[in-house]
Amino acid sequence: MTTKSKEGARVRTSLRRGASWLALTLVAATAVTACSSAATSGGSGQQGADSASAPGPEALNGKGEVPITFWHAMTGANGDALQKLTDKFNQANQGKVKVTLAFKNNYDDTLSAYKNAIKGGQMPDVVQVYDIGTRFMIDSKSTLPVQAFIDKDKYDTSDIQPNIAGYYSINGKLNSMPFNTSMPLLYINKTAFTKAGLDPSKPPTTLDEIAEAAKKLTVKDASGNVTQYGFGATAYGWFVEQWAAVANQESCDQGNGRDNRATKINLADDKHIKLFQWWQDLVKQGVAMPLDSDTKNGDTAFSSGKVAISLESTGSLGGFLKASAGAFEIGTGYYPKIDSSDTGGPIIGGASLWVVGKDKDDAHKRASWEFLKFLSDKDSQATWHTSTGYFPISKSALETDVDKQWVAQKPQFATAIKQLGDTKLTKATQGCLLGVMPQARKAVDTALQATVLQGKDVKETLQGAEKNVEALIKEYNQSVGG
Amino acid sequence: MTSAKPPDKAPVTPPSATRGGGRVRENLLGLLFVLPGLVGLGVFVIFPLVQAVYLSMMGSDILGNPTRFVGFQHFAELFTPExxxxxxxxxxxxLIVVVGGVVLPMSLAVPLSQKLPGMRVFRTLFTLPFAYSASAAGVVWLLMLDPSMSPVNWLLRLLGVVAPHWTTDSGWALVTVSGVTMWMxxxxxxxxxxxxxxxxxxEVLEAARIDGATGIRQFVSVVLPMISPSLFFVIVTTTLTALQSLGQPQVMTDGGPNGDTSTLVYSIYNQAFHNNNSNYGLASAQGLVLLLVGVLLAVVQFGVIERRVHYR
Known part of the structure; x- marks a missing residue:
């Protein structure tokens, strides 16, 4: 009996062992699976859309109610506002067009889903893509430029803010319809300014002025811990692009990628070095708060009163006002200059809407365009602006009563309207178009982290980042045959 | 076994039958039973594995479609300081997740196994982190450690401790991210x-007590060997969980600051999907490295630790 049970135990042990081994190998192997399965769905989908031909309004005749799908990434109040506008459109177009919204989590996921759809899946009819995905969308050869519809309909685009349309245009040709847009502002804690003996009606305008004010605004407690930092902003590449544009300097070569495909980003130049050095010094002196690249942390830092001067987009104004209500007053100023002699202005970004052309018949393309026209008219944009805080793309939306009332309640927003009006449209303020723009921005995030948070040498870091991105651009350009 | 067997035309052959035909039939039948399992294995493991090897030697276009054969270029790209x-x-x-994730619950489990009133409540409470998804845990801990209004920092300040910069300090960021995983x-x-x-x-414990083994001695010499199968299981599964953790660095630090919390899985995700990337070739090569690391660790664990495991 003893030998038998021993034998049994041995078999059991080795079985168990074998089973664990198998399980281990499986688990390890499935980790590899994740990345390969996404790449398996075949089909190269290189069929391009011809920009010359857009269907006219007759394409909808006799087609019944044309169903179109709209992939978007709007959450919370923004998502609700979009649903409301869509319902209104569907109501007005009963029997003609019916739009269904499909929420795709965030911009990155929307684009991933779209890429997989091109490779052989159900394509949406309209898709919302962030500004930095613009070059990629053109290169995906799956869309129909809205310029084709504009030309076909002789559609009047004079109401669209030229600076906003500028981002999505190459050689004056509009590729996609801008939708939700925002621009950066300087935010100040007016209450803290008054306490520090500074004039809250005069926000700082240059790096030097910010540094000077920030030193006065920094407050320490008895044991030497900082309770209020003078300055603090998210280590976010977008801000760096804005600083370059305000200096009227192009962020990448080839006319910001608008004359030809860009081949490198401009990062290791005097302006950028000065900027990064300034930020690093402020953090070293304990005057600026060390923050990572998560905008949520940067937002809380300002709205909780931990930092007195910050940078954020116009889109954050509503949240700031709500969070700071009763605690302190918020003021806004123009996005700061690196040097007082800088003559440019900020880039107005956000996301735009693309008409999908691949695998779509004329009725669907036309229906998509009808929907885009509706979303960009002045009433829709006034609703959109006042319920979300995004900048309206329609000039006349700002003249509507509902909009005027809203701006009167939020005088801080008037700064943004003035700032846009004062910004000349140049290649620098149009913003850089780059296939790998999302990765380039991430590389600048990382460079900010390295210099500001880790105190690495500014020039070396920027040169390194420039080189890394150059390699990515080269690979991208090769793969699209440019 | 015989009673459950459906009526068969051929006479039932005992397993020990030496006639070749019966053997073959039995093997075929066995194969039939494992076939569904093998199909699943083939579709979900073997095929993707082959696909990963294939992709790791291909370049990819902007949509992630494999384009041209590049040989071992992606593997060569792995020999960098980065x-x-x-x-x-x-x-x-x-290391932090496995050591902490085994020692911490162990030090909680020992007092919790005492038969005292209310222990059930504590056990349930301590088990709760299990119910969190990686992203939910990441978001909750981000709020707990928010640089401007963190309840944790507030508590530390009450104790007179200056809180570190949890996610922005290079030394702390990795500790923070692994600490959250450990907690999970x-x-x-x-x-x-x-x-x-x-x-x-x-009875075993009582016998040990009679022999004079109490306290630490009893724990090390009696309790530990007796729970060694559970302990081994926990070590192996925690190692794999740690190797595959993506949500924590992705949500909490996005690999930063300056790549200091960039782990292997995060890097794979970063190359394949993040920021509109679609470098499936390099991602697959890194995935194969992950497979290798997993297998190597398993060899070590099974070769060294399992020898000491005492199965009853």
Missing amino acids: FGNILLHTLIFT VSGFNLLVLAAGLAGIDE
Whole structure:
């Protein structure tokens, strides 16, 4: 009996062992699976859309109610506002067009889903893509430029803010319809300014002025811990692009990628070095708060009163006002200059809407365009602006009563309207178009982290980042045959 | 077994039958039974594995479609200081998660296994982190450690401790991210270890006590060997969880600051999907490295630790 049970135990042990081994190998192997399965769905989908031909309004005749799908990434109040506008459109177009919204989590996921759809899946009819995905969308050869519809309909685009349309245009040709847009502002804690003996009606305008004010605004407690930092902003590449544009300097070569495909980003130049050095010094002196690249942390830092001067987009104004209500007053100023002699202005970004052309018949393309026209008219944009805080793309939306009332309640927003009006449209303020723009921005995030948070040498870091991105651009350009 | 067997035309052959035909039939029948399992294995494991090897030798276009054969170029790209750092972060991360994720629940499970009133409530509470998804845990801990209004920092200040910059300080970021992962795995591990402790025969402990083994001595020489199967299981599963953790660095630090929390899985995700990337070739090559690391660790664990495991 003893030998038998021993034998049994041995078999059991080795079985168990074998089973664990198998399980281990499986688990390890499935980790590899994740990345390969996404790449398996075949089909190269290189069929391009011809920009010359857009269907006219007759394409909808006799087609019944044309169903179109709209992939978007709007959450919370923004998502609700979009649903409301869509319902209104569907109501007005009963029997003609019916739009269904499909929420795709965030911009990155929307684009991933779209890429997989091109490779052989159900394509949406309209898709919302962030500004930095613009070059990629053109290169995906799956869309129909809205310029084709504009030309076909002789559609009047004079109401669209030229600076906003500028981002999505190459050689004056509009590729996609801008939708939700925002621009950066300087935010100040007016209450803290008054306490520090500074004039809250005069926000700082240059790096030097910010540094000077920030030193006065920094407050320490008895044991030497900082309770209020003078300055603090998210280590976010977008801000760096804005600083370059305000200096009227192009962020990448080839006319910001608008004359030809860009081949490198401009990062290791005097302006950028000065900027990064300034930020690093402020953090070293304990005057600026060390923050990572998560905008949520940067937002809380300002709205909780931990930092007195910050940078954020116009889109954050509503949240700031709500969070700071009763605690302190918020003021806004123009996005700061690196040097007082800088003559440019900020880039107005956000996301735009693309008409999908691949695998779509004329009725669907036309229906998509009808929907885009509706979303960009002045009433829709006034609703959109006042319920979300995004900048309206329609000039006349700002003249509507509902909009005027809203701006009167939020005088801080008037700064943004003035700032846009004062910004000349140049290649620098149009913003850089780059296939790998999302990765380039991430590389600048990382460079900010390295210099500001880790105190690495500014020039070396920027040169390194420039080189890394150059390699990515080269690979991208090769793969699209440019 | 015989009673459950459906009526068969041929006479029932005992398993020990030496006639060749019966053997073959039995083997075929066996194969039939494992076939569904093999198909699943083929579709979900073997095929993707082959696909990963294939992709790792191909370039990809902007949509991620494989384009041209590049040989071992992607593997050559792995011999950089950056990738070395990624492996180092993965090692430190795994070490903290496994050591902490086993020792912490163990130190909780021992007092929890005492028969005292209210222990059930505590056990449930301590097990709760198990119910969190990686992203939910990441978001909750981000709020807890928010640089401007963190409840944790507030508590530390009350104790007179200056809180570190949890996610922005290079030294702390990796500790923070692995600490959250440790917290997440400890719930499940506590459950397993507590069950192991509950399974110890009271008589054995009594016998040990009579022989004079109490306290630490009893724990090390009697309790530990008796729960060694549970302990081994916990070590192996925690190692794999740690190696595969993506949500924590992705949500909490996005690999930063300056790549200091970039682990192997994060890097794979970063190359394949993040920021509109679609470098499936390099991602697959890194995935194969992950497979290798997993297998190597398994060899070590099974070769060294399992020898000491005492199965009853």
